[in-house]
Amino acid sequence: DAMVIQNPRYQVTQFGKPVTLSCSQTLNHNVMYWYQQKSSQAPKLLFHYYDKDFNNEADTPDNFQSRRPNTSFCFLDIRSPGLGDAAMYLCATSREGGRWVSTDTQYFGPGTRLTVL
Amino acid sequence: TQLLEQSPQFLSIQEGENLTVYCNSSSVFSSLQWYRQEPGEGPVLLVTVVTGGEVKKLKRLTFQFGDARKDSSLHITAAQPGDTGLYLCAGDVQGTDRGSTLGRLYFGRGTQLTVWP
Numbered sequence: 207d208a209m210v211i212q213n214p215r216y217q218v219t220q221f222g223k224p225v226t227l228s229c230s231q232t233l234n235h236n237v238m239y240w241y242q243q244k245s246s247q248a249p250k251l252l253f254h255y256y257d258k259d260f261n262n263e264a265d266t267p268d269n270f271q272s273r274r275p276n277t278s279f280c281f282l283d284i285r286s287p288g289l290g291d292a293a294m295y296l297c298a299t300s301r302e303g304g305r306w307v308s309t310d311t312q313y314f315g316p317g318t319r320l321t322v323l
Numbered sequence: 324t325q326l327l328e329q330s331p332q333f334l335s336i337q338e339g340e341n342l343t344v345y346c347n348s349s350s351v352f353s354s355l356q357w358y359r360q361e362p363g364e365g366p367v368l369l370v371t372v373v374t375g376g377e378v379k380k381l382k383r384l385t386f387q388f389g390d391a392r393k394d395s396s397l398h399i400t401a402a403q404p405g406d407t408g409l410y411l412c413a414g415d416v417q418g419t420d421r422g423s424t425l426g427r428l429y430f431g432r433g434t435q436l437t438v439w440p
Binding site: 210212246247248249251254261294296298300311312313314315316317319 | 329356358363364365366367368371409411413427428430431432433435
């Protein structure tokens with residue numbers, strides 16, 4: 207079935223040790239998103255790719271980077287994780303019709319739970 | 324600034340009660356989605372509403388999009404413990420030129436619903 211896949215589901219890293227989370231999709235959607243979600247809070251958008259165009263949210267720390275080598279894959283790099291970066295990281299995709307057409311529904315992956323020791 | 328205001332933030336009720344969750348904005352949306360998220364999982368789409376005044380039903384859940392497409396509500400009849408979760412609304416901003424909002428959905432803060440047996 208077409209879906210959004212995130213690996214790993216659980217990731218443990220040490221304070222300051224770089225970590226990469228991955229997301230892949232078989233939906234062939236042109237928009238991919240990374241969200242950070244802390245306990246019982248709404249997802250907070252970090253950035254999104256519209257095709258290859260990268261869109262960073264103004265309040266996303268420089269510690270967070272992203273790469274999208276092709277349509278199917280997108281990576282979230284945390285260069286120096288701090289204790290405050292422990293959270294669920296959600297990847298989502300949508301099909302964007304264009305400047306005049308509304309964004310299609312977002313489809314979420316199951317998330318990666320990041321623990322920082 | 325929160326584009327979508329969701330209320331209440333927390334709701335704790337007994338099985339069999341009815342409830343309504345609200346999602347309000349001063350902006351007009353092309354479409355609005357409702358998601359439900361369980362602990363440790365990604366949000367799962369419940370419904371998308373597109374037309375002003377539209378009402379959609381999903382078993383005991385009734386979704387309404389405001390006539391002006393600025394607000395929406397989710398009503399649950401005879402709530403069950405299985406309805407427990409975080410309910411999120413998200414909207415796509417309308418505009419003749421969506422410019423920097425291209426590809427972006429705006430999420431409310433979420434309503435954490437707990438239904439006790």
